[in-house]
Amino acid sequence: MPMPPTSPYVIALDPDERGALQALTRRPTSAYRLVLRARIVLAAADGATNTAIAARHGVHVDTVRKWRRRFWQRRLEGLADADRPGRPPVFTPVQQAQVKALACELPADHGVPLSRWSAAELAGEAVTAGIVAEISASTVARWLAADVIKPWQHRSWIFPRGPDFAAKAHRVLDLYARTWQGQALGADDFVISADEKTSIQARCRCHPTLPPGRSRLMRVEHEYDRGGALAYLAALDVHRGKVYGRCEPTTGLAPFARLVEQVMTREPYASARRVFWIVDNGSSHRGQASIDRMTAAWPTATVVHTPLHASWLNQVEIYFSIVQRKVVTPNDFYDLADVANRLEAFNDH
Structure with missing residues (x-):
């Protein structure tokens, strides 16, 4: 004989409810928590006490009381998890x-x-x-x-001050798109982006640099002896991906003129119809005077200046950033000849 019920919530199942509960316990994809709740209700419907059900399924007797009451109140819907709104928001x-x-x-x-x-x-x-x-x-x-807001970070920038910024930037960007004054460039037209990378130092470390090893980064000695500095001038053929560079003791009109001669005396530039030189407003190639000097020395060459404080429009700066990251950092050279050899070898590489 079943034990007399000890709970005020007496469970009586109709055939449909019993069938649904039994199917839930047999279904292999049923969540374990739902299977356990169904077994508690089935045992309660068979007349088992809360204490006996708790002992049979290894749960606390309060758990049995909870699901017996929930089923008695809401039937099968009561076995589902109740909404959990969570902690009320503190801030609006x-x-x-x-x-x-x-x-x-x-x-x-x-x-x-x-x-x-x-x-x-x-x-x-x-x-x-x-x-x-x-x-x-x-x-x-x-x-x-x-919202990816990081007020503790900052970046430096220069506000364009030139009144003709848009017009000058437009000319440079048109050349990158192989257009000049509304006309497409021909096969014998070339675009050169040129500039100087100044003050590349030769720092001779007091102890040799150690290569990376197992669980160890490359080690570069902090102390060094200064071996002087030189300038690296480079001209990038924007559309052919060719770089022509040279090392000079310093920057100036004469070193830049030698870079131009290095490029303009070789093919295909020597026989080109037009060669456009995109430069910034550095002292070596500033203003109308630089345009006049270029035209007088090389009639097929045309100087195109970037806007003031907009040398980032000059694509050779991309190449210089690669040089900085892959060639001269960390700076560890014996002397200036070592610096020049590395730069020229990387230019060829």
Whole structure:
């Protein structure tokens, strides 16, 4: 004989409910928590006590009471997980937006003697400004990370000051697209991007550089002896991907003229119809005087200047960045001849 029920929630199943519960316990894809709840209800319907059910399935008796009550109240729907709204929000969306807006303002605008915000300082200023009563730096950092706002970082830039920036930039970009004054360049037209990389030092380390090893980075001695510096001049054929470079003791009109001669006296530039030289406004090739000098020496050459403070439009700077990262960093040379040999070998490479 079954034991008398000890719970006020007496379970009586109709055939459909029993069939659904049994199918749930036999289905291999059923979640274990649902199988356990179905078995508790089936055992309760068979007249087992809460204590006996708990002992049979290795759960606390309160767990049995919970699911017996939930099924009695809501039947099969009661076995599903209830909604869990979680902890109520402490801050409103408006407060979050106000903190993010604060992060996008300069500290000086709020009378704070800082150059940049940190998450901790933003949290303190949010309290001072009355946006929130209290807030942690980690909460502020989490909000900012959601919108990729990093007020503690900065980057340098130069605002274009030339009134003719758009026109000069347009000419340079047109040349990169093989267009000049609205006409497509011909097969015998070439575009050269040229500049100088100044003050490449020869630093002789006091102890030899150690190559990388197992679980060890390359080691470069901090102390060094100075062996002088030289300049590296380079001309990049934008569309052919050819680089022509030379090392000089310093920059100036004469070194740049030698670079131009090095390029213009070789084919295909010597017999080209036009060769466009894109240069910045450095002292070696500045203003109308540089245009006149180029035309007088090389009638087929045309100097095209980038806008003021816009040498980043000069594509040879991309090549110089590669030289800096792959050739001269870390700087470890015996003397200037070693620097020149490395640069010329990389130019060929």
